Amino acid sequence: MLFDTVLRNVKIVNMKGEYNIGINEGKISKISKTGLNGENVISPGEGEVVLPGLIDPHVHFRDPGLTYKEDFYTGSMSAANGGFTTVIDMPNTKPITNTYKNFHEKIKIGEKKSIVNFGLNSGFNTYTEMCNIAKLKPASFKIFMDLETDSSLNEKFKDLQRLNTELGTSFLVSCHCENRFIVHENTYYQKSKLENQSIDYSYARPSEAEIVSIKQALDLIRKYDLKAHICHLSTVKGLKEVLKSPCDVSYEFTPHHIYLDNSYFNSLGNMVKTNPPLRNVNDKIGLKNITHECMIGTDHAPHTLNEKSLGVWDSKPGISNLECVVPLLLTEVNKGSLSLGLLAKIMSENPAKRFHLENKGEIREGYDADLTIVNLKESGVIDPREFYSKAKYSPFKNWSYTGKPVMTIVNGGIIMEKGEILKEDIDGKGEKISKYVHS
Ligand SMILES: NC(=O)N[C@@H](CC(=O)O)C(=O)O
Numbered sequence: 001m002l003f004d005t006v007l008r009n010v011k012i013v014n015m016k017g018e019y020n021i022g023i024n025e026g027k028i029s030k031i032s033k034t035g036l037n038g039e040n041v042i043s044p045g046e047g048e049v050v051l052p053g054l055i056d057p058h059v060h061f062r063d064p065g066l067t068y069k070e071d072f073y074t075g076s077m078s079a080a081n082g083g084f085t086t087v088i089d090m091p092n093t094k095p096i097t098n099t100y101k102n103f104h105e106k107i108k109i110g111e112k113k114s115i116v117n118f119g120l121n122s123g124f125n126t127y128t129e130m131c132n133i134a135k136l137k138p139a140s141f142k143i144f145m146d147l148e149t150d151s152s153l154n155e156k157f158k159d160l161q162r163l164n165t166e167l168g169t170s171f172l173v174s175c176h177c178e179n180r181f182i183v184h185e186n187t188y189y190q191k192s193k194l195e196n197q198s199i200d201y202s203y204a205r206p207s208e209a210e211i212v213s214i215k216q217a218l219d220l221i222r223k224y225d226l227k228a229h230i231c232h233l234s235t236v237k238g239l240k241e242v243l244k245s246p247c248d249v250s251y252e253f254t255p256h257h258i259y260l261d262n263s264y265f266n267s268l269g270n271m272v273k274t275n276p277p278l279r280n281v282n283d284k285i286g287l288k289n290i291t292h293e294c295m296i297g298t299d300h301a302p303h304t305l306n307e308k309s310l311g312v313w314d315s316k317p318g319i320s321n322l323e324c325v326v327p328l329l330l331t332e333v334n335k336g337s338l339s340l341g342l343l344a345k346i347m348s349e350n351p352a353k354r355f356h357l358e359n360k361g362e363i364r365e366g367y368d369a370d371l372t373i374v375n376l377k378e379s380g381v382i383d384p385r386e387f388y389s390k391a392k393y394s395p396f397k398n399w400s401y402t403g404k405p406v407m408t409i410v411n412g413g414i415i416m417e418k419g420e421i422l423k424e425d426i427d428g429k430g431e432k433i434s435k436y437v438h439s
Pocket residue numbers: 060092176273274275276299301302317318319
């Protein structure tokens with residue numbers, strides 16, 4: 001049999017020895033020890049290992065309405081260059097992605113411009129509007145708890161329970177956990193100081209705001225029998241609340257909350273301003289908290305350099321990490337502080353399962369041919385000038401790494417090879433390679 005594409009004599013994560021992977025019609029159709037023939041043959045080099053296509057459940061591509069910061073084309077190229085085959089985009093665009101019309105519009109934007117598979121989170125809205133959006137299969141309904149009062153929170157969680165009951169669905173609520181009241185109180189106090197340092201931003205939105213908000217979210221999902229995903233979990237105490245909860249709750253860590261603490265404000269200023277803020281070194285989560293249950297969500301949140309330089313309170317919060325996180329974590333694999341198998345679990349299998357991305361997250365016959373090939377031996381330093389993202393800056397600039405993504409394959413099509421992006425996201429039959437993915 002002649003396959004469309006064959007990966008010849010490759011190492012596959014979690015599997016001993018070398019294998020041949022036969023790809024047909026965008027699917028993994030054969031994994032065999034014996035040789036396979038294909039129209040295209042890919043023979044990975046020394047030190048290269050095949051991972052299931054990496055999935056980022058938390059990106060902001062700013063499309064539509066804020067495309068001067070990033071758009072689906074530059075954001076998805078950034079994802080492809082970072083080794084990601086699927087991303088899930090957030091609804092805080094302009095207009096907000098919380099009506100049937102805007103949601104449908106964004107699917108069309110992604111289908112036109114994205115070179116990786118994409119899912120979409122919806123914002124909350126009226127009950128009727130959310131029922132309409134449910135037909136378009138959002139990955140989850142996203143709530144920014146720092147924008148809600150206790151009563152509006154209760155109403156929204158209640159609406160989602162009603163929707164799941166009436167439609168027979170089980171949509172997740174993805175939560176940005178910062179308590180609005182605690183943030184307002186502490187921001188007011190910090191702003192009242194004679195002068196402000198960048199680090200004051202981390203005291204304006206203290207760890208306590210996240211911990212209280214996580215407890216609120218856990219109480220509400222218990223009350224309304226919902227499932228939750230906690231975005232950018234940044235504190236050990238918040239993690240403890242999640243781990244002891246009997247509810248169905250998942251969580252993600254960002255690279256900046258793993259690697260950086262609020263002392264970085266002193267050297268990098270508002271470049272590291274983000275919500276939730278970098279934490280005091282004693283409060284923060286870190287590499288030691290990465291277990292088989294978590295996920296990595298980059299919270300890729302681009303702003304222009306100008307918007308990042310408007311002072312402590314007016315600078316825009318957000319850090320872009322799609323092209324940094326894999327080299328950083330592969331470096332941990334080389335140091336022995338993270339296994340490659342665990343990296344594949346938290347960056348592919350777990351997000352695929354949690355957001356019901358069928359046939360993704362594992363290298364298995366019949367699954368989609370979404371594959372990330374990494375070179376464990378290639379080293380270098382992070383250079384934001386090479387980013388495909390419009391946000392060509394990073395707190396990880398000049399960080400050295402050992403290990404990087406060298407090929408990204410989406411539905412059997414090579415979309416990135418050695419840092420070069422395939423210009424046309426079209427397969428041999430003229431079909432778009434990447435797709436809108438939904439549960
Ligand atoms: N994380 C941030 O600081 N900013 C995000 C919004 C968010 O994720 O809260 C953004 O969209 O810029």
